[in-house]
Amino acid sequence: MNMPISTKIPPSNHPFAEVIHRLEAGGAMLPDTPENLMQIIGLYKAYAVPMDFYWRDLLYIGEQVFLNPLPFFKFFISNEYLQRENHYAGDNADLRIWRGRGTVHPELEEFIKQGELKKGLPRLFHHLWHDRINMEFAEECMRAMLWHRNMYAPVNQFDPYLDSDEYKQNADRAIRAYFKGNPLMLALHNTFPEMFLEQCREASYYANLGLFWEVMAPVFFEISDLYDEGKIASVPDAMNFLVNGIFAIAGRPIYHHVYIRGECYEIIPKSKGFTWLYEAALPYVEAVFYRTSPFRGTKSYNAQAGQVPDDQKDFHYGVLYADKFPVGTAGIPPTLLAQDMLHFLPQYLVDYYQQHCRGEDDMLIQLAISFQRSMYCVTSAVIQALRAALLYPLDDPNPKHLMANRKFFESQMDRFLRPEARLRDIQSPIYR
Amino acid sequence: MLSTLIWLPVFGAAVIGFLPGNFASARFRWGAIAISGFLLLWTLWLFTQFDLATSEMQMREFVAWIPTLGINYSLGLDGLSLPLIALTNLLTLLVAFSSEHLTPQAQVLKRPRLFYALLLLINAGMAGALLAQNLLLFFFFYELELIPFYLMIVIWGSAKREYAGMKFLIYTATSGVLILAAFLAIGWLTGSANFEYSAIQTAELSQRVQLILLTLVVIGFGIKIPLVPLHTWLPDAYVEASTPTAILLGGVLSKLGTYGLARFGVGLFPETWSLVTPGLSVVAAVCLMYGALAAIAQKDIKRMVAYSSIGHMGYVLLGMAALTPLSMVGSVSQMVSHGLILALLFYLVGVIEVKVGTRELDVLNGLLNAIRGLPMTSALLILAGMASAGIPGMMGFVAEFLVFQGSFTTFPIPTLLGVIGSGLTAVYFVILLNRTCFGKLDNKTAYYPRVTLSEHLPALALTALVFWLGIQPTWLVRWSESTTTALVSAAPVERQIVLSQATAITAPVLD
Numbered sequence: 001m002n003m004p005i006s007t008k009i010p011p012s013n014h015p016f017a018e019v020i021h022r023l024e025a026g027g028a029m030l031p032d033t034p035e036n037l038m039q040i041i042g043l044y045k046a047y048a049v050p051m052d053f054y055w056r057d058l059l060y061i062g063e064q065v066f067l068n069p070l071p072f073f074k075f076f077i078s079n080e081y082l083q084r085e086n087h088y089a090g091d092n093a094d095l096r097i098w099r100g101r102g103t104v105h106p107e108l109e110e111f112i113k114q115g116e117l118k119k120g121l122p123r124l125f126h127h128l129w130h131d132r133i134n135m136e137f138a139e140e141c142m143r144a145m146l147w148h149r150n151m152y153a154p155v156n157q158f159d160p161y162l163d164s165d166e167y168k169q170n171a172d173r174a175i176r177a178y179f180k181g182n183p184l185m186l187a188l189h190n191t192f193p194e195m196f197l198e199q200c201r202e203a204s205y206y207a208n209l210g211l212f213w214e215v216m217a218p219v220f221f222e223i224s225d226l227y228d229e230g231k232i233a234s235v236p237d238a239m240n241f242l243v244n245g246i247f248a249i250a251g252r253p254i255y256h257h258v259y260i261r262g263e264c265y266e267i268i269p270k271s272k273g274f275t276w277l278y279e280a281a282l283p284y285v286e287a288v289f290y291r292t293s294p295f296r297g298t299k300s301y302n303a304q305a306g307q308v309p310d311d312q313k314d315f316h317y318g319v320l321y322a323d324k325f326p327v328g329t330a331g332i333p334p335t336l337l338a339q340d341m342l343h344f345l346p347q348y349l350v351d352y353y354q355q356h357c358r359g360e361d362d363m364l365i366q367l368a369i370s371f372q373r374s375m376y377c378v379t380s381a382v383i384q385a386l387r388a389a390l391l392y393p394l395d396d397p398n399p400k401h402l403m404a405n406r407k408f409f410e411s412q413m414d415r416f417l418r419p420e421a422r423l424r425d426i427q428s429p430i431y432r
Numbered sequence: 433m434l435s436t437l438i439w440l441p442v443f444g445a446a447v448i449g450f451l452p453g454n455f456a457s458a459r460f461r462w463g464a465i466a467i468s469g470f471l472l473l474w475t476l477w478l479f480t481q482f483d484l485a486t487s488e489m490q491m492r493e494f495v496a497w498i499p500t501l502g503i504n505y506s507l508g509l510d511g512l513s514l515p516l517i518a519l520t521n522l523l524t525l526l527v528a529f530s531s532e533h534l535t536p537q538a539q540v541l542k543r544p545r546l547f548y549a550l551l552l553l554i555n556a557g558m559a560g561a562l563l564a565q566n567l568l569l570f571f572f573f574y575e576l577e578l579i580p581f582y583l584m585i586v587i588w589g590s591a592k593r594e595y596a597g598m599k600f601l602i603y604t605a606t607s608g609v610l611i612l613a614a615f616l617a618i619g620w621l622t623g624s625a626n627f628e629y630s631a632i633q634t635a636e637l638s639q640r641v642q643l644i645l646l647t648l649v650v651i652g653f654g655i656k657i658p659l660v661p662l663h664t665w666l667p668d669a670y671v672e673a674s675t676p677t678a679i680l681l682g683g684v685l686s687k688l689g690t691y692g693l694a695r696f697g698v699g700l701f702p703e704t705w706s707l708v709t710p711g712l713s714v715v716a717a718v719c720l721m722y723g724a725l726a727a728i729a730q731k732d733i734k735r736m737v738a739y740s741s742i743g744h745m746g747y748v749l750l751g752m753a754a755l756t757p758l759s760m761v762g763s764v765s766q767m768v769s770h771g772l773i774l775a776l777l778f779y780l781v782g783v784i785e786v787k788v789g790t791r792e793l794d795v796l797n798g799l800l801n802a803i804r805g806l807p808m809t810s811a812l813l814i815l816a817g818m819a820s821a822g823i824p825g826m827m828g829f830v831a832e833f834l835v836f837q838g839s840f841t842t843f844p845i846p847t848l849l850g851v852i853g854s855g856l857t858a859v860y861f862v863i864l865l866n867r868t869c870f871g872k873l874d875n876k877t878a879y880y881p882r883v884t885l886s887e888h889l890p891a892l893a894l895t896a897l898v899f900w901l902g903i904q905p906t907w908l909v910r911w912s913e914s915t916t917t918a919l920v921s922a923a924p925v926e927r928q929i930v931l932s933q934a935t936a937i938t939a940p941v942l943d
Contacts, residue, residue, distance in 0.1 A: 323872070323875060324875075325798075325801060325803075325804050325872075325873045325875055325878060326801065326802075326873075327803070328801075328802045328803035328804075329802055357804075357879060358803075358804075358881070358882045361803065361882055362803045362804055364803060365803055365804055425875065431875070432879075
């Protein structure tokens with residue numbers, strides 16, 4: 001839906017005027033080229049497969065592992081969770097919105113069985129060899145959300161609720177039930193009541209992110225299928241698919257249930273009415289796409305020298321700002337994610353990367369940069385969705401309304417004026 | 433046996449030079465590799481035949497050439513020339529193997545036929561000069577080196593190559609004139625029937641004449657080494673020359689200067705030499721400090737390495753000036769060590785230049801990056817820097833330590849300055865490594881091609897050698913011990929007594 005640039009209001013003078021005009025015309029921050037489309041769709045697919053594991057394991061940790069003080073096997077998901085039906089996809093879905101299957105994706109199932117080594121070694125060896133889905137990345141995202149709390153207040157009710165007495169009571173009940181018959185832990189809990197409560201908040205964020213990604217995985221699977229079928233032909237098509245998806249699922253409940261000895265403890269009951277868009281999606285985008293934290297890659301940050309901002313709000317280390325060149329350095333979250341995605345790249349992307357830069361040798365970086373492009377497309381969808389929810393249609397006849405839209409877009413683009421933002425880079429195909 | 437080292441490369445150069453020009457460049461390359469590889473094997477075989485016990489010339493060959501003028505084809509090998517022959521052949525092989533890798537991607541190595549022919553001629557000239565036992569024969573090979581080197585600089589050099597080549601030619605031709613004058617005077621004044629090295633007796637000359645002749649020799653070879661203040665051709669020549677030429681200039685040619693000094697300075701004028709050593713030790717200290725300080729100030733990493741070369745040749749001179757058995761062994765070891773480490777440094781800088789496209793310290797950054805950088809090259813550069821700075825475990829340490837240990841009793845202050853210079857080496861290598869290898873790779877520019885295994889191979893081989901000779905230094909020093917001891921023992925007796933008294937006096941104090 002490429003609409004002509006509006007002539008009802010004068011052109012923008014913003015440094016990113018070109019991008020703003022594109023957004024006003026119904027486009028994305030990412031230029032609409034076949035190459036970009038291929039990269040982002042391929043990455044959505046490669047991202048969706050590990051994500052199908054992320055959400056299952058996150059819910060497993062939040063609901064089953066919970067406060068286990070020695071959670072050595074938290075990434076060894078139970079079969080029940082691995083085969084768990086998605087609530088919004090598959091034949092047995094509560095509300096079928098997406099057409100894919102509800103149980104675990106076949107590529108993922110095979111990978112879990114055999115790993116990259118294709119050897120039927122015991123799972124523990126695959127785990128220690130990092131021949132597995134790297135949940136460390138998912139946990140890093142969860143921690144970013146926990147750490148940057150109070151985002152999107154006051155519309156985000158999830159976060160204040162974690163500090164409410166009601167939550168504390170629910171959590172206390174679950175903690176006491178979990179450590180029943182364990183006097184040491186109960187004594188610790190009585191002495192330091194905040195300690196396990198904070199752990200419980202973390203578990204609530206495990207559940208929050210798990211429920212968020214439960215929705216995103218089938219979205220990305222479907223967008224990839226549609227592209228393969230030729231039904232998604234441009235970057236705005238992909239973005240609009242995401243926007244529609246966001247609205248279709250915006251009301252999905254966000255909750256935290258814990259299962260202790262077969263009994264369900266509702267730490268955050270569904271009845272609180274927390275929803276997917278405001279309590280999970282928007283905080284997620286803010287925490288993971290924009291802020292995150294200065295983890296160590298090849299660059300180390302010196303907080304005492306002022307290299308890390310004093311105010312958490314000013315953090316800009318997320319995927320939209322990240323330097324992808326250090327990807328490949330052991331242990332940093334982007335590398336772990338890139339490795340996960342590398343296992344599930346569609347063939348057309350493997351061939352594409354072979355032709356550029358160092359081919360096989362730096363595929364991790366190339367795909368990490370494609371991932372950055374695809375996340376700019378997701379962020380564009382979020383910006384367009386917010387504009388649709390809070391402001392006016394793009395084809396509104398009233399120039400004042402268009403001006404309000406313009407101001408909104410400009411304020412969003414202001415966040416990319418920082419020198420480390422990659423919005424400028426992704427405008428060019430040379431950045432790879 | 434020794435003639436093979438001279439005539440095989442000459443023959444190879446002729447064959448390559450007369451092959452049709454439309455042959456693929458790879459054929460010339462493999463031809464040069466085959467010949468230089470064979471020469472290296474031949475040298476290894478010479479090592480097995482070499483008698484460690486004697487300080488006499490071995491494997492002598494003699495053919496009368498122009499007897500009336502006293503010019504004969506007279507060759508011989510001793511502990512001074514053998515390690516340098518090996519160094520020359522190793523570096524020739526390395527250059528033959530890697531010249532194409534060290535040519536910027538956008539251009540191929542132009543005129544490969546001429547290049548490889550000149551390379552083999554250089555090898556022949558070096559071997560001839562190192563083996564010659566006749567003064568004029570030495571001079572013949574010494575001058576022969578000039579032509580291929582001049583051509584190498586002006587044909588394959590960078591922007592200011594004509595200027596650098598001409599400067600190199602003028603300086604080294606002057607060096608040649610001085611050496612020729614000295615040699616002719618030595619031959620005529622001593623009244624020997626020919627210019628045979630072994631036949632010359634300088635003892636009957638007056639000390640004043642000896643001093644004049646020695647001065648000519650020192651200045652002549654000092655230009656070649658080069659010693660400060662005769663060094664100004666070096667930074668231009670090393671930097672403007674292409675990387676393969678720079679490896680040969682620094683690794684091989686500069687050794688002719690120090691070799692000449694040891695052979696014809698220390699060897700022919702032992703008494704007068706010990707007269708001038710205090711002055712030479714000061715020159716050595718100046719070289720050391722000047723080279724290090726100038727290197728610190730550079731912005732171009734190749735120029736930095738070039739200045740480091742000046743500093744490190746200072747150790748060779750310091751060891752020779754001290755003239756103790758230990759320091760002389762150190763001196764010879766330092767020649768080899770300098771040749772290998774400098775070649776490694778130039779090679780790695782050349783790889784960086786080819787891949788990244790710049791040598792500017794202010795532009796380079798983050799090359800250690802595991803995937804998009806040049807991690808192996810950077811890692812080897814760090815090792816090479818450590819070797820050059822004399823970190824124990826690598827051969828740079830062995831050579832420098834021997835020099836310091838041997839020269840401290842004779843020249844404490846220049847030695848201490850040498851130790852400081854060694855510390856300053858660490859300073860400029862930390863600057864170099866910090867700017868080039870560490871830091872953040874620039875997203876705008878960092879799309880460098882990968883370094884292939886065959887491009888790594890020469891650097892890996894040199895690094896392995898640097899480590900091996902650092903851990904097993906006996907393989908480095910054993911060859912030259914007899915020869916250097918003989919050179920030292922030719923020094924005047926009083927001096928040796930003074931030295932032994934000095935150690936005798938200090939020994940109880942140390943206890």
